Amino acid sequence: MTRLEGRKRSKLACQTCRELKRRCDGAHPCGTCVRFEYHCNYQVARRRREPDRNPGPTGDSAPAPTQASALPSLKSSLDDVASSTASSHAQARSVEANSCPAFVRSMALRLDPKRNPRMHSFAWNAFLGSRRTSHTPAVESITDVVSQKRLQELAVVYLLKVDPVYGFIDREQVLQHIQQRWAARNATHAQDAVLCGIAALGCLFSQVNADTAEVALVELARVLLEKTLSTAPSVDIITAWLLRVIYLRIADTHYAAWMASCTVMHMIDAAGLNMEAPEEAIDPAPHQDISLELRKRIVSIAQHLNIWMSFDMGLTRVALPDTITTVPLVREGDFTSELIELLPFSIELDPQRKPTAFELEYALQVVLGRMHSSPPSVLAQCNLALCLCRRLRSMDVALTDSVLQQVLTLTSNGIRAVQAILTARSPWHQMTYVPFQIVCVLLAIDTVSSISQLRDAMQCLQDVCAVYNTEATQEALRTARSLVLLHQRGKEMFASALSEILKSRPMSPVGDVTDNCAVLDDTAGMNNFSDQFFGLQYNDMDQLLSADFFWNITNNRF
Structure with a gap:
């Protein structure tokens, strides 16, 4: 009988996999370090130094002439490797601590060490893309998907359920655009994408199962937003992308949502919405007819979503320089400020900060x-x-x-x-x-x-x-x-x-019981x-x- 071969495992594991007690495939870098973006390095085994066969004048082996001069540089190199390994291990632990899926995997390993559960985003949302359908109707305008009355109803749902938590749009301006959309035929791609995003979220928050209108709205928003990638990011474009990120975070898969979130962050940076004086940006957003209050809300909500999606997946977030630090004003019936006030504590959890x-x-x-x-x-x-x-x-x-x-x-x-x-x-x-x-x-x-x-x-x-x-x-x-x-x-x-x-x-009696002493009763x-x-x-x-x-x-x- 031939012997069954077991699972192939590398004889040499990288230092990170050794510290985290993970299986290592021996690649450079290994699969684990590539997946979680760890610094991958291998500790090379030192060979035993053979004695010099050329004896010195006294008969002893003469040391190599460069050995003394090499010791300081060798010690410095070893210190750098140790420091890099310690830093890599600390960052790996902080990344895994931020990620709930990594925590679940570690917990499952503790409860059942014989199994090696896969890394998976359990319960990331309730749908994970299930609201999509195999057949997506091809439409070119929002007027081909919903009627004006239906769009107004969906906008009301959005304003009642979503806007109090993620309040970053001008309500009066949106309602005005809806009123004018069927009369005017010169709406831009960005304006239609904003209305599609609001209507899609209105569908999501008003019906348990998706209908053809919701699917068509989401697809139309995607097509329209892809056409805006070649132009300078305006406020409408950024708003429409942020609406798409919210929908994807609630209903779609994690990679699609995270990529869209990173796109929004880069657009905000390019347009300078995160600056107190956005006109000083390299590529300022055109038509900056937006209040400082709304800019704060757009930037803060985009940061909130990008940070937590990055944490959940163990990936790098997009950090904005010169971000506005003041909290937006509290509005009646609006709870956005409660969410934004948590943002400084979320930022401190970034593994790069090492709190x-x-x-x-x-x-x-x-x-x-x-x-x-x-x-x-x-x-x-x-x-x-x-x-x-x-x-x-x-x-x-x-x-x-x-x-x-x-x-x-x-x-x-x-x-x-x-x-x-x-x-x-x-x-x-x-x-x-x-x-x-x-x-x-x-x-x-x-x-x-x-x-x-x-x-x-x-x-x-x-x-x-x-x-x-x-x-x-x-x-x-x-x-x-x-x-x-x-x-x-x-x-x-x-x-x-x-x-x-x-x-x-x-239980047995204590000592030798020879008299009438009571025996301990269990x-x-x-x-x-x-x-x-x-x-x-x-x-x-x-x-x-x-x-x-x-x-x-x-x-x-x-």
């Missing part, structure tokens, strides 16, 4: 203490707090009991926010993403309080799947159930091991202990059981 543990702990305290009123804004707050927790964990920082309790309070608020979004039939991208993250974090914290909240988080995912029954939501629910099952099996293995210990070592002692133990409140039990909880990674690693 200290103290800075991250301070940011977490501030984020946990904020009051958010809109459900999508609450989900953004929850997403940021969970990412800060993962970053602190990657830096070997253990969260205190009081901070953990605040985190659990926020996750509970996040679950209620998802339920409110479901009731309103507003399929925000974090509707699936945040409860899935909450399930993972509750399992990771692994205390009585966190596990008791797990039922609500799983029910929340199931409710999302019931309303928006797509392959993406079903996969998110299946994956969450698998993680809970692996966690349960691990607990059962621990319980079985403890049970075997008790069976093999029964049952009475255990009953007394049970009365005391199970009379504890949840918080007290957490203090007893979670002395080495999962977040304290000096004692628990995966």
